Amino acid sequence: MIIGISIDENYAYVSTNLDENVMQIPFAIGKNLVSNNWFIGDEAKNENIDSTDIVIDKLYYILENDGNARIGDKSYEAEELTSIFLKHLILKFPNVEYVTIVVRNCNIKILEKLHNALMACIEDKNKCKVTTFSEAFISYIKSHTSEYYDNPIALFNFTEKALNYYELIRYKSADNLEYWKVNTKEHLSLPLDLLTGDTGKRVCDNLLCEFAKHSIQEVAYNNIILSGLGFVEASSYREFMTYVCGITEVNTDINFFAKAAVMLSRDLMEGNFSEDIVLMTDARTDVALRVNVRVSATEDKLELVKPGSEWFDIDEYSFNIIVDNEKELRFEYLKVIEGIIKEFVVDIPGSDKLRDDKTNEYEVSLKFLQQNLLQVTLTDIGFGEFYESQIKSSSREIEL
Amino acid sequence: MAIIYCGKTNNQSYYIKEADLHIKSVQELAYFIYNYAILISNSFITKNLIVYIDKSLGLTKLSSDLNEMFNRKENLVNMLTHILLNSNYYDREEVGEFRKKLIELLSLPEEEYVKRAGDMLFGLKKYEKAISQYNKIMKTNDKALQNLAFCYAKLQFYEQAADYIGELYKRTRNIEVLREAYYALKLAGNVDKIYEYEKNISEELLADWEYEIVSRIIKTRRSDELKNIEEIFLLGHDYIKENISNRIKIWKEKYRYIG
Numbered sequence: 001m002i003i004g005i006s007i008d009e010n011y012a013y014v015s016t017n018l019d020e021n022v023m024q025i026p027f028a029i030g031k032n033l034v035s036n037n038w039f040i041g042d043e044a045k046n047e048n049i050d051s052t053d054i055v056i057d058k059l060y061y062i063l064e065n066d067g068n069a070r071i072g073d074k075s076y077e078a079e080e081l082t083s084i085f086l087k088h089l090i091l092k093f094p095n096v097e098y099v100t101i102v103v104r105n106c107n108i109k110i111l112e113k114l115h116n117a118l119m120a121c122i123e124d125k126n127k128c129k130v131t132t133f134s135e136a137f138i139s140y141i142k143s144h145t146s147e148y149y150d151n152p153i154a155l156f157n158f159t160e161k162a163l164n165y166y167e168l169i170r171y172k173s174a175d176n177l178e179y180w181k182v183n184t185k186e187h188l189s190l191p192l193d194l195l196t197g198d199t200g201k202r203v204c205d206n207l208l209c210e211f212a213k214h215s216i217q218e219v220a221y222n223n224i225i226l227s228g229l230g231f232v233e234a235s236s237y238r239e240f241m242t243y244v245c246g247i248t249e250v251n252t253d254i255n256f257f258a259k260a261a262v263m264l265s266r267d268l269m270e271g272n273f274s275e276d277i278v279l280m281t282d283a284r285t286d287v288a289l290r291v292n293v294r295v296s297a298t299e300d301k302l303e304l305v306k307p308g309s310e311w312f313d314i315d316e317y318s319f320n321i322i323v324d325n326e327k328e329l330r331f332e333y334l335k336v337i338e339g340i341i342k343e344f345v346v347d348i349p350g351s352d353k354l355r356d357d358k359t360n361e362y363e364v365s366l367k368f369l370q371q372n373l374l375q376v377t378l379t380d381i382g383f384g385e386f387y388e389s390q391i392k393s394s395s396r397e398i399e400l
Numbered sequence: 401m402a403i404i405y406c407g408k409t410n411n412q413s414y415y416i417k418e419a420d421l422h423i424k425s426v427q428e429l430a431y432f433i434y435n436y437a438i439l440i441s442n443s444f445i446t447k448n449l450i451v452y453i454d455k456s457l458g459l460t461k462l463s464s465d466l467n468e469m470f471n472r473k474e475n476l477v478n479m480l481t482h483i484l485l486n487s488n489y490y491d492r493e494e495v496g497e498f499r500k501k502l503i504e505l506l507s508l509p510e511e512e513y514v515k516r517a518g519d520m521l522f523g524l525k526k527y528e529k530a531i532s533q534y535n536k537i538m539k540t541n542d543k544a545l546q547n548l549a550f551c552y553a554k555l556q557f558y559e560q561a562a563d564y565i566g567e568l569y570k571r572t573r574n575i576e577v578l579r580e581a582y583y584a585l586k587l588a589g590n591v592d593k594i595y596e597y598e599k600n601i602s603e604e605l606l607a608d609w610e611y612e613i614v615s616r617i618i619k620t621r622r623s624d625e626l627k628n629i630e631e632i633f634l635l636g637h638d639y640i641k642e643n644i645s646n647r648i649k650i651w652k653e654k655y656r657y658i659g
Contacts, residue, residue, distance in 0.1 A: 292403070293402070293403045293404065293405040294402035294403065294404050294405060294488065295405045295488070296488055297488070300402060302405055318408060318409075319405065319406070319407060319408055320405075320406040320407065320408070320409060320425075321403050321404060321405060321406060322403070322404040322406055322427060322489070323403050323404075326403055329403060356431075356435065358404070358427075358431070358489065359431065361406065361427075363409065381409075383428065383431070384421075384422070384423055384424055384425070384428040384431075385421045385422055385423075386421075386428070386431065386432075386524075
């Protein structure tokens with residue numbers, strides 16, 4: 001069975017490849033201090049909980065803020081609680097082949113913690129993935145290509161807290177590569193619980209409509225998708241609906257991202273990503289990064305990052321270099337969309353003069369701190385058993 | 401001069417028995433060949449090394465070339481040169497110099513060759529290996545005998561070290577050599593043995609040597625203490641606070657005891 005889970009501030013939405021229905025489970029966990037049994041979701045939200053039960057209902061908030069929660073005499077990290085939550089959730093399904101969790105923000109802390117929590121359940125990194133809504137959006141459209149043509153596709157995701165706009169644009173470059181780019185710039189805080197009653201609905205309708213007018217600027221749209229709990233009563237937002245329906249065909253699917261996460265699970269499991277398609281989302285880089293080093297007698301540049309690489313996949317980028325008297329390591333990067341090439345340098349920590357020529361070896365490690373914020377660190381590693389490391393290093397952060 | 405790309409850190413190493421060391425990259429292998437050629441025996445290129453170059457270093461072309469050369473019993477110099485040329489470490493000019501250097505080495509007299517091999521191993525701190533080289537020529541080579549003693553001293557076998565220096569003294573009758581033997585015996589805790597090397601040694605000379613030893617020990621202790629304090633300062637403010645206060649406590653204890 002393939003599972004897709006989308007998680008927001010309050011709920012985990014779970015879908016599988018075998019069932020059209022999506023389970024909406026409160027992202028909350030509880031423990032009975034007498035029996036030591038854990039319970040999750042609706043059970044944790046149940047009003048009939050016992051006085052010996054402790055419930056943590058702000059799990060996402062704790063996860064986002066590096067928090068922890070005390071249950072009985074033990075303090076739990078958010079990652080540990082999430083892991084228990086996921087274990088209980090996944091246990092509901094037999095023969096799990098792949099699990100993908102998607103979240104709205106490409107926040108490295110949340111992604112890493114969710115990844116660690118999921119790995120504690122699945123124990124095989126080839127069977128699970130944590131990434132963002134944008135990635136799932138692409139997989140969904142990719143698996144429905146016969147229904148969606150070349151024009152952009154817009155998506156409004158209206159949660160209990162906010163409205164977000166996504167736009168998928170596809171185009172071919174001169175080198176015949178196909179680029180699928182998801183823009184996720186627009187965001188509007190819109191707490192649903194404050195916008196109740198007729199007046200509230202009208203205000204909300206106005207805000208939605210203005211937001212849509214501001215977001216949608218392309219002339220021709222292939223499709224507009226409405227997703228999220230906020231659109232349960234989409235028809236009551238008349239002004240907004242009139243506007244978007246006047247542009248193109250509108251599909252509403254409250255649980256869009258959970259279903260899309262299943263499609264992404266399948267793509268990841270089956271390796272359905274063509275090298276001719278470059279994906280560009282908030283989870284991927286839009287630069288081609290190279291470094292000036294002698295790779296062989298005929299090559300003096302090494303490609304480090306391809307456009308469309310997942311930037312938070314940090315283990316991918318580290319290598320060693322040997323320098324003699326050079327003072328700096330030179331990088332160049334191409335901003336794919338703008339077509340601009342830029343350069344930057346990182347200082348090489350001073351060479352050890354007591355060593356022979358060409359025995360100052362450094363490890364170069366690259367870590368993306370955010371989508372376009374790269375940290376490069378050079379650390380002296382000695383030279384095998386011939387020379388010990390002097391533990392010198394230099395580091396620089398570069399906005400690409 | 402370009403910056404050389406060496407790939408990712410390799411966790412699999414290859415053991416070079418001639419020098420008792422491990423290498424982890426083709427650059428380290430090339431460096432060893434270039435700088436320690438004198439230690440390389442005819443059996444240096446083995447099937448195991450070729451497999452390591454292929455599987456662990458991922459250099460399929462180089463390993464396939466070497467395999468072919470190995471099977472047709474190509475001479476060692478050509479095989480070593482081929483590794484250097486394909487290591488992305490030395491250029492053609494450097495490899496040319498290496499070939500010349502290698503030919504010069506191979507034309508050295510046997511004793512000089514062994515002595516240099518021993519010196520190389522000594523430089524690598526492979527004292528057991530160096531001992532086996534010096535042993536081959538110590539009967540006829542005073543320098544090798546002296547280095548043999550140094551090797552034992554480095555391994556903290558001070559009495560053996562003293563015996564070899566004593567042997568050197570018997571050959572050279574150089575009083576400075578005898579003094580070194582005395583120092584080694586002092587470290588071994590057996591100074592009386594000095595009379596086995598030289599029966600006619602004055603009390604005055606022994607007193608001078610004793611004085612020199614004490615001065616050396618005091619100097620070494622002082623420099624160790626200074627070095628420790630310098631290291632503490634390099635480790636930052638919190639570490640200084642904690643460690644200097646501990647050190648002051650120790651000094652106070654010492655002075656109380658003296659008082």
